[in-house]
Amino acid sequence: MPVSSSPRTLFDKIWADHVVDRLEDGTCILYIDRHLVHEVTSPQAFEGLRMAGRRLRRPDATVAVVDHNVPTSDRSQPIEEPESRLQIETLEKNVAEFGVPYFPLRSASQGIVHVVGPEQGISLPGMTIVCGDSHTSTHGALGALAFGIGTSEVEHVMATQTLLQKPAKNMRVSVEGKVGPGVTAKDIMLAIIGKIGTAGGTGHVIEFAGSAIRDLDMAGRMTLCNMSIEGGAKAGLIAPDETTFAYVKGRPFAPKGEAFEQACAYWRTLASDEGAHFDTEVTLKAEDIVPSVTWGNSPQDVLPIDGVVPSPSDFKDPAQAAQVQRALDYMGLTAGQKIAGTPVDVVFIGSCTNSRLEDLRAAAEVVRGRHVAKNVRAMIVPGSGLVKVAAEAEGLDKIFLDAGFEWREAGCSMCLGMNPDRLTPGQRCASTSNRNFEGRQGPGGRTHLCSPSMAAAAAVTGTLCDVRELMKETV
């Protein structure tokens, strides 16, 4: 750990502690502490190793899960879709051949890679963590440098345990103050993306700071960092603090006893130094943030729930105006209409963004004593088998089932519809996932991103609505 006199950011410190070598043009060979692998983006990389006769350098720093393709219904039967089955079987063959620790479909701990990593203590503060998945930024919540990579880089990490990288720029997003009732980490992040835009973080690593961020529990911090990529950032991270250490302590793969204390001592040195330089600074007031939803096909298309849908004429650039019109057409919305009151067909509560126990608790609080509206299909997909079991121990499954929700098995599910959980053309969905792109949840599907409590409110009222109204009512 080199000592530097000039003040450094959290990102600068983690970066410096992982540089193996620096090439002539400034490209660094960056050491990777954890490589998380799933079935969709790894088969071509394993095949590449085999073709070149290369070994997997660090099976003991690699962990594999199945999540994207897995059915979230009955798992006693073989997987129906032949291509999904082949991808999962291929992963199982590869992890056996290369000796990779693996959470199989039937493991009680199986789940979405970005839920399982932190939950198991595989992802830890101060680490570099990569995965062939853009939402790897989630793990930054622990105070790690975590980012998504393509399959060629997956193969590079497998063969060398490093990546060739140039340092990113530093961006700090500070949220100061206290959020109001009904406002969650998801609303904070949607507000940030609405402010900086989907390309606002390009080339940067975002450090989230400020009192509203420090007040978040780890699940909330993961929601925030998860969607850093939706703001275009390479990664998002939050300085590790007592909340982080309490979360990590005792997790299955975390350091134990004396080793944990030593690790904590190191992790405490990682916070950005006073006076550290940030290339870009953004500040939001927590009090200004309200429960939000998206209206269009980009995560930056954010509206406060009491807002109205924009018009193409609000935009000067003809390309942007055309894009707004296209989004209105795709989403079946009219310029100037209030977003609240828009009827929904489906409610999806799940995904690596919002499928943790705390998310399910927040949804259950809204659902308790109410019933899913007529003609709405509402589903809960816990982020992992362990989240599911913990929720059941609290009786959350009963609240959801009594209200008419589906209570499903863990996986990526309708966030991207690689398994059978998909929207049909024209269906409108209030979703706690991360992307509202055209066709993301199924061809022709219409996605409105929101928090678990807002999604729960949409489920019980049948329309996008302000969860704060429901919180006022006593059931």
Next chain:
Amino acid sequence: MEKFTELTAIAAPMPNENIDTDQIIPARFLKTIQRTGLGKNAFAAQRYDDNGNENPDFVLNKEPYRHAEILITYDNLGCGSSREHAPWALLDFGIRCVIAPSFADIFFNNCFKNGILPIRLPREICDELMGDARQGANSRLTVDLEKQIIIRPDGNVVPFEVDPFRRHMLLEGLDDIGQTLAHDAEISSFEHQASRAWVPSISMGTAK
């Protein structure tokens, strides 16, 4: 990886911002375990109707753009998912060069790893090249990576910047894993540093 030196080809205009990797290749086509064969489903949602027939209005279904090897778009090309299936689908379709005012980081990087040259140019210049691309049969651009220039149909020249290391890898068609493995000794000594003693190893027997 195939070398990229000089390319003279049809450029297709796609005057949209935020063309995400879900548009380039929808998730339902990611179930392959190979890198090839994705070209037929590139831009599937816009390229085909519900019955799988070509949508005649989509640019890549029109002549001469069905033979395009260059794409011109607006800001933030390739945002969203890290799926390398996006550049694989473009490459399999025949695209070797993408030009935009800005790119999402992971997509930008993934292009280089697959012999596709992504070129960042200011919006005003992209507007001009978009105009060139709209000229149908006359939409041919020459992209010369050695000289770092684009030659427009009217003969005008547009210079561009590219990272020297990545330029070298593309020009030579090199695999960077081989290069990194030449640093094996440094990697080994790094991972045995005393300061890294806190980093636990993972085996399925370690969890308690």
